[in-house]
Structures are given as C-alpha cells and as structure tokens.
Amino acid sequence: MTVFSGGKNMKKGLSALLALVMIMGLLAGCGSKEEETIKKEESKEGIDYMVLVNKLNPLPDDWEDKVETVHMTNTVGDDVEVEKKAYDAYLKLKEDLEKEDVHVDLDSARRTVEAQQEIWDDFTEQYGEAYTKKTVAQPGYSEHHTGLALDLYLIIDGKDVVENEDMIQYPEIWEKIHAKLADYGFILRYLKGKEHITGYGYEPWHIRYVDDPAVAKEITDKGDTLEVYLGAVKDTDPEIDYGKSELYTEEELDEAMVQVKCQFASWEGCELEALRYAGDEFNTEENIKWLNESAEDKTYSKAIKITSDFHTPKSGYGSFEKDYDYLDYEWWLGCDEEGSWDIVQMGYN
Ligand SMILES: [Zn+2]
Numbered sequence: 001m002t003v004f005s006g007g008k009n010m011k012k013g014l015s016a017l018l019a020l021v022m023i024m025g026l027l028a029g030c031g032s033k034e035e036e037t038i039k040k041e042e043s044k045e046g047i048d049y050m051v052l053v054n055k056l057n058p059l060p061d062d063w064e065d066k067v068e069t070v071h072m073t074n075t076v077g078d079d080v081e082v083e084k085k086a087y088d089a090y091l092k093l094k095e096d097l098e099k100e101d102v103h104v105d106l107d108s109a110r111r112t113v114e115a116q117q118e119i120w121d122d123f124t125e126q127y128g129e130a131y132t133k134k135t136v137a138q139p140g141y142s143e144h145h146t147g148l149a150l151d152l153y154l155i156i157d158g159k160d161v162v163e164n165e166d167m168i169q170y171p172e173i174w175e176k177i178h179a180k181l182a183d184y185g186f187i188l189r190y191l192k193g194k195e196h197i198t199g200y201g202y203e204p205w206h207i208r209y210v211d212d213p214a215v216a217k218e219i220t221d222k223g224d225t226l227e228v229y230l231g232a233v234k235d236t237d238p239e240i241d242y243g244k245s246e247l248y249t250e251e252e253l254d255e256a257m258v259q260v261k262c263q264f265a266s267w268e269g270c271e272l273e274a275l276r277y278a279g280d281e282f283n284t285e286e287n288i289k290w291l292n293e294s295a296e297d298k299t300y301s302k303a304i305k306i307t308s309d310f311h312t313p314k315s316g317y318g319s320f321e322k323d324y325d326y327l328d329y330e331w332w333l334g335c336d337e338e339g340s341w342d343i344v345q346m347g348y349n
Pocket residue numbers: 144149150151206
C-alpha cells in the first residue's frame with residue numbers, strides 16, 4: 001500500500017543525511033569555505049517559471065542544464081541552493097516582511113534529482129521499499145528539484161522555529177507572509193482543502209516562485225492550485241460529510257480524509273466528488289484486527305472507514321472502468337500510537 005505523508009520524517013532523514021555528508025566531507029579534507037554565490041558560466045535559454053512538477057509530472061529533462069542557481073547560508077548554518085531570480089525575489093519579500101517585524105529564513109529550496117536518489121537509495125537500504133515509498137518523495141517528482149520551491153522557517157524573538165509542528169502554531173504570522181507572496185511573484189503551493197489535487201497536505205511554509213506578480217496574484221485571488229491554473233486538473237472540490245461521531249472531532253476526521261485526498265491525487269484524471277465518514281460502528285475489534293493483519297509491521301488501535309464517490313476519465317485510469325461513476329468506494333485507515341492515520345485497505349469489500 002502506497003500512502004503519502006508529510007515532509008517531517010523526510011526532513012529529519014534529510015538533515016541526518018546532510019550531516020553525514022558534511023562529516024564525510026570534513027573527513028575527506030574537502031571542507032573548504034563555501035562560495036557565497038555560484039553562477040553557471042554558459043549562456044542560458046531560460047527556464048519555464050510556470051513549470052508543473054508534482055507526483056504525476058516529473059522535472060523536465062533539460063531542466064538541470066538550464067537552471068541558474070545561487071547558494072546562501074541560513075541562520076542555522078545550512079547551505080541552501082535557490083534558483084537565481086527566485087532568490088532575488090525572496091530577498092525583497094524578506095525585506096518587506098521585516099518592516100512588519102516578521103522574520104523568516106530559507107530551510108531548504110533546491111534538491112537535485114541525484115541528491116533525492118541518494119536519499120531514496122539510503123532509505124530503501126535501511127528501511128525497505130514500502131517505508132521509503134511512503135516517506136520519501138520519488139526522485140524526479142519533487143517540486144524542490146526546480147529550485148523554485150522554497151521552504152521557509154520562522155525566526156521568533158531571535159529564535160529559529162524550524163520544526164513543522166512548531167511552525168504550524170503561528171497561523172497569524174503565516175497569514176502576514178502569505179498576504180505578501182504575490183507581490184514578489186510567489187504563490188502558496190499546498191493549500192488547505194486541495195490535497196486531492198496537489199497530493200500534499202497543507203504546508204504554510206512551502207512557497208513557489210512563478211515569476212510574474214500578476215500571474216501570482218491571479219492564482220492567489222482565485223484560490224487556485226497551480227495544477228488547476230495550468231489546466232492540468234479540473235477543479236472539483238469534493239463534498240465532505242463528517243456524519244455524526246462520538247469518537248472523533250471534525251479535525252481528527254479531517255486528518256484521515258487528507259490521507260485519502262493525497263492518495264487520490266495520484267489517480268490521474270479521476271475526479272473526486274464526495275468523501276463520507278462511514279460511522280463509529282466500523283471501529284470494531286474485528287476491523288482493527290483485520291487492518292493489523294494487512295499492515296506491514298505496524299500496529300493500529302483504531303479503524304476508520306471512509307467512503308468516496310469519484311468519476312474516472314474517458315481515457316481510463318488503471319484497472320477502473322472508463323468514464324464511470326464509482327460510488328461508495330471504500331477506504332480503510334488505521335490509527336497508530338502517534339495518532340496518525342494510514343490507508344491500509346481500499347476498494348469494495
Ligand atoms: Zn517544500
């Protein structure tokens with residue numbers, strides 16, 4: 001079972017790996033001083049600032065030859081590589097935010113396909129393929145490859161706030177940041193409620209440079225995702241029915257639904273029409289046991305059933321019927337000790 005999850009584990013794995021790479025670099029005697037700016041010499045045809053890279057669309061083949069990048073060192077001492085124009089725009093955004101006493105820095109921006117492949121291989125060796133698929137972005141399919149995707153972190157009262165779970169505690173600060181993005185050609189990339197289109201949960205820190213402020217403003221004002229703006233995906237917002245639950249709050253049910261929406265985003269051309277919580281009566285000992293038997297080395301203490309309606313494209317998708325309405329298609333999720341939901345079974349049971 002392939003499911004998606006947030007960037008947290010990925011980030012930790014990545015920083016551990018980077019630390020290792022740095023230590024190895026020092027041991028090998030190549031810890032030379034970083035250059036502030038590295039410009040590629042040869043003249044460039046230029047890149048497409050509207051490029052779409054997501055779980056379905058890989059980085060264009062010639063991208064890595066064309067992209068011009070700069071390196072900077074953030075307040076935690078990490079080297080961050082960013083596309084050149086995106087970095088200039090970011091500096092202006094940062095300066096503007098400082099006037100409002102909002103302080104940010106870059107956590108990570110460009111990650112090459114090669115670096116992602118190394119992380120992928122390292123994880124596969126250590127934890128196996130199933131875990132890797134679940135936690136690490138597939139090499140070639142991360143927007144971070146472009147150099148146009150920037151992950152911000154906050155500096156509050158002089159202290160770096162870098163962990164996702166800490167950053168999410170400051171919605172009013174993110175609001176101020178998001179309000180200024182379009183002026184400098186940035187959009188917020190992973191919107192709340194659009195997980196079925198982007199394939200990612202809400203990330204207030206992940207911004208994307210699209211170059212033209214007018215375009216950024218149009219996308220932002222419409223509340224669109226880049227996928228919808230570019231016409232790659234139709235904008236269908238599923239009807240959500242939380243039903244009546246004594247066991248869960250709507251926020252908790254939302255966490256489970258986001259998992260389903262993220263998985264659904266990879267079903268190319270399929271349109272999600274509705275998601276419904278099936279009810280507390282499905283959280284039985286028997287169902288929990290069934291999910292635990294189906295899961296690879298994970299233990300769940302709760303079971304949730306979510307049903308969905310969706311429509312398949314005329315060209316078809318996978319083994320589904322073409323141009324067909326699937327009703328009450330089932331998703332079964334288990335909740336682990338940490339309180340996070342995993343999709344364990346799906347289909348008609
Ligand atoms: Zn990101």
